[in-house]
Amino acid sequence: MGRDVPQPPQAGAEVLTGDRYLETLVESAEKLVRAVRRENMLMVDAMLADAEMVYRDPLTGARAMVVLLAAMVPDDRTAAELLQWRAAPRRLRPVAKGSAA
Numbered sequence: 001m002g003r004d005v006p007q008p009p010q011a012g013a014e015v016l017t018g019d020r021y022l023e024t025l026v027e028s029a030e031k032l033v034r035a036v037r038r039e040n041m042l043m044v045d046a047m048l049a050d051a052e053m054v055y056r057d058p059l060t061g062a063r064a065m066v067v068l069l070a071a072m073v074p075d076d077r078t079a080a081e082l083l084q085w086r087a088a089p090r091r092l093r094p095v096a097k098g099s100a101a
Contacts, residue, residue: 022068024054029068037085 017023028050035043051061073082 017068017071021054022064025051025065025068029065029072032065032069033072 015023016026028047032044032047035041035047048058048062048065051065052058053061055061055064
């Protein structure tokens with residue numbers, strides 16, 4: 001059973017990228033980030049497949065997804081800060097004072 005090609009947002013929806021193809025991938029990019037953090041490789045593959053379907057080419061789709069994800073990353077943080085979550089898996093991180101467990 002095939003997957004549906006991601007569709008651009010409905011008329012009147014907030015436009016984030018200014019590009020109709022990239023706009024189509026925003027939700028997939030968000031899902032890709034969550035999939036990576038949960039180590040869900042099947043979902044990672046599915047979100048990359050979304051990009052491939054939108055651009056009708058795996059390399060062009062992957063390149064677009066990389067550019068979109070790069071645009072979503074704060075540029076005032078170091079690589080070490082951005083990847084800190086990998087050093088201590090979520091289940092092993094101490095809970096900060098005042099936060100819900």
